[in-house]
Amino acid sequence: MNSEHKFNVAIIGAGPAGIGVALGLTKRGIKSVVLIERNDDIGGVPSIYKKKKSGIPTFINWIRGRVIFGEDYAGWLHQKLSKTDVRIWRASKVLRIDPERKSITLVNSEKGPLDITANAVVLACGAREKSPVEFGWLSGARSGRIFFSKNLLELIDQHDILPLKKPVVIGSDLNAYAIAAKLKQSGAEKVAIIDNRQRPKSPLFSRLYFRLWKSKPKFHAHVESVTFKGNGAPSAVVLDNGTSIPCDGIVLSGDLIPNSELALLARLKMDIPSRKPMVNSNFQLSEPAIFAAGNILGGFHGAEWCYFNGLKVAKKVAEYVKNG
Amino acid sequence: MSDIKGKILYEWLGEGCIKNLQFSDPSQLTGDPYDIAIIGAGVVGSALAYKLSQYSLRILLVDEKFDVGEGTSKGSSAIIHTGFDAAVGTLESRLVTSASLMWHELSEKLKVPFQQCGAVLVAVDDEQYNQLDKIYQKSLDNGVEDVKLLTKNEVKELVPDVSPNVRGGMSIPRESIIDAFSISIAFSEIALTNGVDILLGSRVAAVTESGNSVKHLKMASGKEIPAKIVVNVAGLGSSKIAETYGGEHFDLNPRRGQFIIFDEASRSIVNKILLPIPTAQTKGVLVIPTISGNLLAGPTAEDFELGDKSATATTIDGLELMLKGASKLFPSLTGEPRIGSFAGVRCACKQGTYQIRYNDGLPGILTVSGIRSTGVTSCPALAEYLIEGLKKECGVSLKPDPQAVDSRPESSLPGWWKHPYEKNGAVKARPDYGQIICNCENISHGEIIDALDSPLKPFTLDAIKRRTWTQTGRCQGFDCTMKIAELISEHCGIPLDKITKNGPGSEIVSR
Ligand SMILES: Cc1cc2nc3c(=O)[nH]c(=O)nc-3n(C[C@H](O)[C@H](O)[C@H](O)COP(=O)(O)OP(=O)(O)OC[C@H]3O[C@@H](n4cnc5c(N)ncnc54)[C@H](O)[C@@H]3O)c2cc1C
Ligand SMILES: Cc1cc2nc3c(=O)[nH]c(=O)nc-3n(C[C@H](O)[C@H](O)[C@H](O)COP(=O)(O)OP(=O)(O)OC[C@H]3O[C@@H](n4cnc5c(N)ncnc54)[C@H](O)[C@@H]3O)c2cc1C
Numbered sequence: 152m153n154s155e156h157k158f159n160v161a162i163i164g165a166g167p168a169g170i171g172v173a174l175g176l177t178k179r180g181i182k183s184v185v186l187i188e189r190n191d192d193i194g195g196v197p198s199i200y201k202k203k204k205s206g207i208p209t210f211i212n213w214i215r216g217r218v219i220f221g222e223d224y225a226g227w228l229h230q231k232l233s234k235t236d237v238r239i240w241r242a243s244k245v246l247r248i249d250p251e252r253k254s255i256t257l258v259n260s261e262k263g264p265l266d267i268t269a270n271a272v273v274l275a276c277g278a279r280e281k282s283p284v285e286f287g288w289l290s291g292a293r294s295g296r297i298f299f300s301k302n303l304l305e306l307i308d309q310h311d312i313l314p315l316k317k318p319v320v321i322g323s324d325l326n327a328y329a330i331a332a333k334l335k336q337s338g339a340e341k342v343a344i345i346d347n348r349q350r351p352k353s354p355l356f357s358r359l360y361f362r363l364w365k366s367k368p369k370f371h372a373h374v375e376s377v378t379f380k381g382n383g384a385p386s387a388v389v390l391d392n393g394t395s396i397p398c399d400g401i402v403l404s405g406d407l408i409p410n411s412e413l414a415l416l417a418r419l420k421m422d423i424p425s426r427k428p429m430v431n432s433n434f435q436l437s438e439p440a441i442f443a444a445g446n447i448l449g450g451f452h453g454a455e456w457c458y459f460n461g462l463k464v465a466k467k468v469a470e471y472v473k474n475g
Numbered sequence: 476m477s478d479i480k481g482k483i484l485y486e487w488l489g490e491g492c493i494k495n496l497q498f499s500d501p502s503q504l505t506g507d508p509y510d511i512a513i514i515g516a517g518v519v520g521s522a523l524a525y526k527l528s529q530y531s532l533r534i535l536l537v538d539e540k541f542d543v544g545e546g547t548s549k550g551s552s553a554i555i556h557t558g559f560d561a562a563v564g565t566l567e568s569r570l571v572t573s574a575s576l577m578w579h580e581l582s583e584k585l586k587v588p589f590q591q592c593g594a595v596l597v598a599v600d601d602e603q604y605n606q607l608d609k610i611y612q613k614s615l616d617n618g619v620e621d622v623k624l625l626t627k628n629e630v631k632e633l634v635p636d637v638s639p640n641v642r643g644g645m646s647i648p649r650e651s652i653i654d655a656f657s658i659s660i661a662f663s664e665i666a667l668t669n670g671v672d673i674l675l676g677s678r679v680a681a682v683t684e685s686g687n688s689v690k691h692l693k694m695a696s697g698k699e700i701p702a703k704i705v706v707n708v709a710g711l712g713s714s715k716i717a718e719t720y721g722g723e724h725f726d727l728n729p730r731r732g733q734f735i736i737f738d739e740a741s742r743s744i745v746n747k748i749l750l751p752i753p754t755a756q757t758k759g760v761l762v763i764p765t766i767s768g769n770l771l772a773g774p775t776a777e778d779f780e781l782g783d784k785s786a787t788a789t790t791i792d793g794l795e796l797m798l799k800g801a802s803k804l805f806p807s808l809t810g811e812p813r814i815g816s817f818a819g820v821r822c823a824c825k826q827g828t829y830q831i832r833y834n835d836g837l838p839g840i841l842t843v844s845g846i847r848s849t850g851v852t853s854c855p856a857l858a859e860y861l862i863e864g865l866k867k868e869c870g871v872s873l874k875p876d877p878q879a880v881d882s883r884p885e886s887s888l889p890g891w892w893k894h895p896y897e898k899n900g901a902v903k904a905r906p907d908y909g910q911i912i913c914n915c916e917n918i919s920h921g922e923i924i925d926a927l928d929s930p931l932k933p934f935t936l937d938a939i940k941r942r943t944w945t946q947t948g949r950c951q952g953f954d955c956t957m958k959i960a961e962l963i964s965e966h967c968g969i970p971l972d973k974i975t976k977n978g979p980g981s982e983i984v985s986r
Binding site: 189242244246259260261262263279280291292294299302310312313314316378379380384400415416423426 | 814
């Protein structure tokens with residue numbers, strides 16, 4: 152193999168966690184680190200959302216009581232990283248890992264498909280939003296205008312398009328309230344938020360934060376099942392108690408599901424259905440050369456938590472590669 | 476690539492449709508009556524168009540949906556059956572068994588992914604075990620002679636994680652899987668290339684006759700298209716159309732089949748189709764590998780009234796039932812990650828399957844209906860059978876067209892199953908083949924552009940999904956949907972807010 156394609160540590164995913172790992176390794180004097188990112192830009196989820204002058208912040212991060220916007224946070228990470236000699240490969244999609252051979256196969260629009268090897272591999276691939284089947288309590292028509300909140304935000308933020316006038320939001324995390332505020336501000340009627348929980352998932356202070364934009368979505372608690380109605384597009388959602396809420400679109404904003412497919416396809420140990428890779432106290436998967444950091448570990452963690460987690464994982468990775 | 480001789484038009488005058496493909500006036504098609512008009516571009520209608528396009532005939536293929544194959548044909552198990560369990564001596568049995576032998580060669584011509592993965596019939600209790608001999612005999616009677624009865628241990632060898640209750644089984648080596656979406660697309664593309672005109676998004680409201688035995692397709696929009704022969708293969712829409720030309724009465728109803736889709740990672744634990752022993756009531760729940768590398772459990776069989784729009788929805792109970800059924804054959808499936816679900820609707824006919832009526836109501840009209848559970852398999856043989864009948868019963872003259880092609884060019888292959896970036900030098904020549912857009916199925920920018928440029932010029936999210944398998948993986952479109960909408964918008968000149976899932980009314984922005 153080309154020596155150019157041999158690294159000490161390969162980090163997959165350049166979000167807050169992956170960048171945290173890279174910075175942590177550099178601090179510990181680990182050389183030959185490559186950070187592989189499928190997108191054209193690094194920064195992960197926070198970098199998707201651009202700051203708009205008068206708009207509602209889409210991505211927010213509370214750091215010591217202060218609200219930091221996604222773009223600013225990503226910029227800060229980027230700047231720290233630029234002072235290191237970490238190799239960054241952008242637009243490089245990792246297709247699979249082979250834990251036994253410690254190799255990674257990726258594809259890139261300049262290089263084509265390509266194998267690299269590393270003594271340790273860190274999965275910092277982040278998380279995505281649940282699909283209807285993963286929610287487990289959603290069913291019915293599979294029409295148009297059923298959005299993941301990320302997709303809806305792309306339309307509002309990047310294209311200045313307001314897709315829905317009568318939205319129903321499924322799930323009640325931070326994102327759900329951010330979405331509700333955005334939609335309301337952009338001209339939607341009252342927003343309904345539906346969850347199978349007793350209380351909204353998003354903590355009170357962040358719900359209050361979005362009241363700044365006069366958004367007071369109606370929360371429907373303890374809903375055990377929801378049926379989507381409509382042909383081309385949603386016309387209503389019907390709750391288990393028979394309540395029918397008319398709508399012109401549905402936004403899915405539930406828990407996050409780890410992007411753990413590389414581990415899954417390599418059949419490393421994993422919890423189902425949460426898709427959390429099983430890790431030990433050193434953040435190692437069932438194959439010791441493979442580590443995980445950030446939101447791939449499961450749960451909903453903010454960018455700051457993921458960054459610090461990355462630093463923590465870097466310590467374990469550094470110990471591992473130093474001890475051979 | 477060969478020149479495309481036919482016209483593709485969409486009856487949709489909105490901004491969501493590519494401008495120069497909009498059908499606003501019948502004069503865009505032809506003045507003279509078509510030799511044959513086919514209503515319904517499911518697997519059956521498009522197979523018929525493909526086979527007829529080998530002759531010197533002027534043909535029109537019409538469908539009310541905004542892509543081909545969007546009716547019953549889009550929601551199947553995608554199995555190419557051998558016909559081992561068909562009712563012996565029926566037309567269905569004859570067509571299925573003969574078609575099953577065609578698909579090896581045909582799939583290569585169509586460039587449709589096909590895999591002979593084989594099936595195992597699994598008996599999990601004494602009662603089921605006792606039925607195996609009968610099923611074996613039936614297979615032989617159907618001319619499927621390569622089946623083999625299996626002992627408990629032989630089943631375990633073929634399917635390592637099979638239920639510990641297994642008592643025995645039967646292997647059916649030629650049961651195969653196929654990319655069912657691509658079948659209607661491939662047939663239609665070749666038919667179009669050979670000069671068949673294709674009109675989509677246009678609902679036939681009635682068929683009438685004027686003098687000189689010319690028939691007229693009366694569209695819901697009021698437009699009229701003349702044709703000498705009309706073939707009604709409109710699936711669940713066929714009975715309503717038949718009423719308008721006085722065809723013999725028949726009763727249809729949608730019979731829903733729900734499926735659970737498992738993650739690609741689960742495919743490595745089962746690579747054969749697992750069939751339960753059928754009971755008097757149902758065929759039971761199957762475990763089916765898909766050609767795109769996932770695994771399915773299903774289908775249900777739930778009857779609805781004709782016209783009930785909720786027939787294509789999924790239900791929580793239905794999916795639970797499928798999981799329970801599948802785990803009887805394969806218990807470890809309950810622990811595998813599920814990524815999605817879908818439902819298909821069979822065209823169930825009270826008068827029986829494979830209803831075929833020549834000169835139905837009016838001379839020169841052929842009605843075909845009730846192609847309920849085996850049409851994906853049988854369509855090439857059925858098309859040949861229908862052509863034979865059209866010649867005999869309706870006097871259609873069949874002069875081979877020396878210029879007609881019978882295969883799709885390599886270049887129109889969206890290629891998700893053999894990624895272009897895996898071919899040497901492909902990314903050098905087309906860097907966008909190395910730019911991944913769909914992260915679950917690893918589909919590149921280049922493949923999506925190829926799909927947009929393919930002969931039917933698709934421009935809806937679903938049409939791109941059916942051609943590339945984007946939006947179908949474990950993230951169910953979280954990563955790629957907006958990128959694809961942007962690509963369609965840019966490439967086809969459709970404003971982003973007018974992009975639809977599958978036609979007017981499904982715009983990504985509500986008005
Ligand atoms: C829609 C959405 C909205 C959110 N909003 C907020 C918010 O407002 N505030 C907040 O604090 N948190 C929010 N989060 C949580 C967010 O996950 C974390 O803030 C943080 O970004 C997680 O960091 P990470 O590095 O673990 O993952 P990510 O930020 O997701 O980064 C993972 C990176 O890995 C890359 N990657 C994945 N797989 C591969 C592969 N196979 N090959 C190459 N690269 C790959 C991805 O492209 C991505 O850049 C949101 C999450 C989502 C999904
Ligand atoms: C759950 C399920 C599983 C199945 N599994 C298998 C399998 O594994 N193997 C197999 O071989 N078969 C299988 N089948 C059966 C197979 O899918 C069908 O037999 C086949 O798709 C029927 O094709 P068709 O062309 O007759 O009907 P359709 O695909 O329904 O085509 C009819 C077309 O007519 C159009 N149309 C209707 N009315 C009008 C109108 N008024 N004007 C214009 N157009 C109109 C519709 O839009 C539609 O596109 C399965 C079916 C289901 C539902």
